[in-house]
Amino acid sequence: MALYRTEAIVLGYRNLGEADKILTLFSPDKGKIHAVARGVRRPRNPLLGGSQLFSYSNFLIMEGRNLDNISQCEIKESFYKIRQKLEPMSYGLYFAELLRASTPMEDKNRELFRFFLKTMYVLQDWQNLEILSRIYEIKLMAIQGFKPEIQNCVECGERVQNKVFFSASMGGVLCSSCFQRDKHSVTIAPETLIVLKNMLIGTYEELMGIQVKDHVLKELENISKHFISYHIDRKLKTTEFIKDVNRLKINRGL
Ligand SMILES: [Zn+2]
Missing domain, CATH: 1.20.1440.120 (Recombination protein O, C-terminal domain)
Structure with missing residues (x-):
């Protein structure tokens, strides 16, 4: 499955299962997309910062059959x-x-x-x-x-x-x-x-x-x-x- 890079802002999210979140991201290359941040509701997860509302990051995303999965993110501006x-x-x-x-x-x-x-x-x-x-x-x-x-x-x-x-x-x-x-x-x-x-x-x-x-x-x-x-x-x-x-x-x- 293909990997793609994009910058994006987190517009919203909903919880999925025990520890995941489905993020609604807004990207200049892809528009509005959904992607799963696995394990992000657990402490010290590497995707935690980039999954916060309004966070603006560089994402590396793996295309999935149903939902895409975030594999990495690097914060550009957290808007805390x-x-x-x-x-x-x-x-x-x-x-x-x-x-x-x-x-x-x-x-x-x-x-x-x-x-x-x-x-x-x-x-x-x-x-x-x-x-x-x-x-x-x-x-x-x-x-x-x-x-x-x-x-x-x-x-x-x-x-x-x-x-x-x-x-x-x-x-x-x-x-x-x-x-x-x-x-x-x-x-x-x-x-x-x-x-x-x-x-x-x-x-x-x-x-x-x-x-x-x-x-x-x-x-x-x-x-x-x-x-x-x-x-x-x-x-x-x-x-x-x-x-x-x-x-x-x-x-x-x-
Ligand atoms: Zn008139």
Whole structure:
């Protein structure tokens, strides 16, 4: 059976048998794959470090009839700072879940890999993780081929101004004459549209530290939620977890 080398990030795992784990890996060469880490739930196993959530490693993998097996791994970046605290950890889980849900198996996409890796780096130190989530969501959807049209009305093609609506199913903004084409369209304020545009075109470096007003952030969350649930046909488990973590933060006065 063939051996192959690839770098990959651990997106998730589930336990298998007494001591093994099936890892969901995301690789630039292979896309999303499953591979077994044998004995990894025992202490001092050589695959232990590389099997941690979000770990980024070089893997040597043996192709199997049903499941591939990891024979070696060498950590490039452990991203322990994400796992250390509840808040970045919960967002990391959400980002990984959104990636898993929007990516078919073994669909190679180097741009998507670079983007996700970059997101893991910035997640370690980003201050406002709600804002980072909105940036991540819109950029992820754009890379996955669902970039929303935010300049011209998706129905008549006119440049939108003043009263603007957003339609998840039509993939972008609608003008005030056309908004009834989608009865689920929601209003979007001009200032929210500007922030959304900046989020789409700006790099993480350019966007790090941006200030977003609360009502704009709320509106973005609403639009994003509609847009994601239209394109991803499953309920995401981690969104509730993030809500719980944020409630905990408020209760503790953090
Ligand atoms: Zn129109």
